[in-house]
Amino acid sequence: MKCGAIKMLKAKNRLGLVFFPAFDWAISPTHPEREERLLYTQDQIFEEGINDIEGIKFYNPNIASNKDIERVHFCVPSVEDRATTSHMISAGGAIKAAEAVMEGEADKAFALVRPPGHHAQRVVYGDRGFCIINIEAIMLENLRARYGHRRVAIIDTDCHHGDGTQDIYWNDRDTLFISFHQDGRTLYPGTGFIDEFGGPGAIGYNINVPLPPGTGQEGFLYVLDNLVLPILDEYKPELIVNSAGQDNHYTDPLTNMNFTAWGYAELNHRLNPDIAVLEGGYSIEGALPYVNLGIILAMAGLDYSHVREPDYDPAKLKQPQKITEYIKELCETIYKRWRNKESIAQEIIKGKEEIIRKRNVYYDTDGIMEYQTQRFKVCNKCSGVNMIESTSDRGMPIFAVTIPQDACPSCIDEGYKMYKEADAQNYFRIYLQDRKNDIFFKRHL
Template sequence: MLRARNKTGLVFFPAFDWAISPTHPEREERLLYTQDQVFEEGILDIEGIIEYKPDLVTKKDVQRVHFCVPDLWAVMTESHFISAGGAKTIAMAVMDKQVDCGFALVRPPGHHANRVVHGARGFCNVNIEAIMIEYIRKAYGVNRVAIVDTDCHHGDGTQDIYWHDPDTLFISIHQDGRTLYPGSGFLSEMGGPNAVGSTINIPLPPNTSEDGILHVIREAVLPILEDFKPEIIVNSAGQDNHYSDPITNMNFSAQGYAELTTLLKPDIAVLEGGYAIEGALPYVNAGIILAMAGMDYSHLKEPDYNPERIRQSPEVNRWVEKVCKKVLENWYKRRQLGEMARGDNRFIERDRKIFYDTDNIYERQHETLRVCEACGGALRIDSEAQERKHILAIHIPRNACQDCHDQGLAWYEEADADAYDKVYLQDRAADVMKEKVKPA
């Protein structure tokens, strides 16, 4: 009998009752073909590969991460509770040492969902990785977490949630935002004033192949992870870098994904995008599973795989090498850059415009951050979306210092409930969510 070198947990949830439309790329067939392949190849018969059934996340699990407008039930369907719950189930199996590592093959996906949620962006309503991470932080006392997002699209939602968190390293490897949704994820996006360097974006040109992406992992990602020393590594395992994906322009392969997984050694992987339902996903997912299990995947190839056809050009080689050098330069200068970003300011403000492409909503945010060298800083977000609620969202970070905790409470107490449809206080230090509603 075949035996996995690493005991590996799997969760499948295809979400039969949730699809943007019957023919949309984000539909249940994305996982059904993979599930069939896993069964047909006998992967679940391998000793040490264990299937778990997804549990649901709770309202409190979601509220550790999101401000849902107008409320949780307007944003999430049952499938979203189960999808996030599948990630949580795998995380618990890993943290309880039932398995060495685990892969949540679930949908709907989540990495485009921001901290404030008025609707769906990039097929994402809530951020399932962030919900999972904040659960294990509360339940198991985990502090330093690294998230490596290998989806072809920039993980802008995960970036937003952890923009001000110095204890979360977010690395996104993606197709250049000038050529692909959501149009963000540039080298200059390095994290908020209290957490400069904790966000790392690695934009790559169209037609980057496995040579380029694996070069990024070896030459930039692994040295940074070694320096950061996370307690847990989470892979947002998007698969739309594949050469056959219908909505992207990259040239990665199933072998490349398996090798990436071997190099990265994630404790937990969570499925994100990937829309070549028959030609890529069954092979890529099988490769990731075998790599996590520490098994041979050298025989795994797509029927039409031709390495010469997808080989990247010398120009792409030079681009990738240049990006890696700049990423490392920024990483080693992060403290100096952070001091420059903070300056002598007590508070720093920024304005943002956010488009919800799935629901066609425009949101305007005005953000105020308390500058702090001891924690991520108290955060105040004034958010309004067209024909939606106008809310004030106040976030007190998990490891808040006393000054930032007091500032967050003061903002909440001073907020005029008449001026907003709802005022939220997300007090992570006390693990509570409070709300004030406009009087009738």
């Protein structure tokens, strides 16, 4: 690190930091997602004197409750069977970050927690992409339950497509989800294309920016300035959340991008999120300590211009002109789709009473294949009640109903009717998630 120790500084923005390395949980002792991901960061931020800066405050995480998880997920067979204590504390760390902001104790907050969560979808049979429960979504729905509904934008800057967050907010126009990531044709989870545009109640409010391998600082900041920020200006969210994955870094062992620690800091400075939550990032020594430091300084409103990795070489990281031109054309195409979302929506839902979405979801860590059908009611008064029928190659078929937060009386009645009339003989579990009234029911044989 070339910036030297930081002393006698005062943050321009009061910043809350929640730190939780999850010492007792790892997929395996040598797996990329293990406690060292944050231990090197801990050493770095203490070495640089971050804890001595006036206006930066460290918080201990909360522990998420089962109710927090059930606002978001259908865990099969239960929350207790799927989520470990470490996962509940990771989600609780994100909740604590949001709480610090909402209670006015901090202007901004950054949850440096693990395990990550953005690949965890509405249905959870196991671990996929190192994720079991979706910590940003759990944080957001806890925030809405406690402080009132908010119009929120989630900007996912992880190198892997945030397919779990996309699934959770697929039909929610009050949650704009933008993910820019390495093209799914070249990287797990193989999703995140521009035609994945949202459900019938929120067409256009799910935006994917699949970037080519080799994208560097120039490309990421171009996407931010010429696509993400203009869309945010038009959407006008009340809160901005950065799903702050760090595996776009040029040293990451799982990806093929060329982003830098300074670039991450600059991105956060320009994006200006209220809350950031750590997601992926597996260059444990070469990237995370420097990237996290840069993000902390940027969110605190402090100078991050000297944040550099020891092996930083701009000549080696220069983005090819071919990639630059591709990204410009991609951004133009996506922005036009955003501006034309209403006409695209009318074309998709015209004459339809429901939209059916069939999916196979692979849990790569646990080797489980899920077979899922989602049905979304097309309603002209609200987002529309929706249901999921799902099973896995290990059995445990489920039927799950979600009543959206903006549900009209007709969709509320229909949701409860579907739940009550579902035949328990056909399903291992039957769920009802009433987001309008913050109620969760579950029944089984």
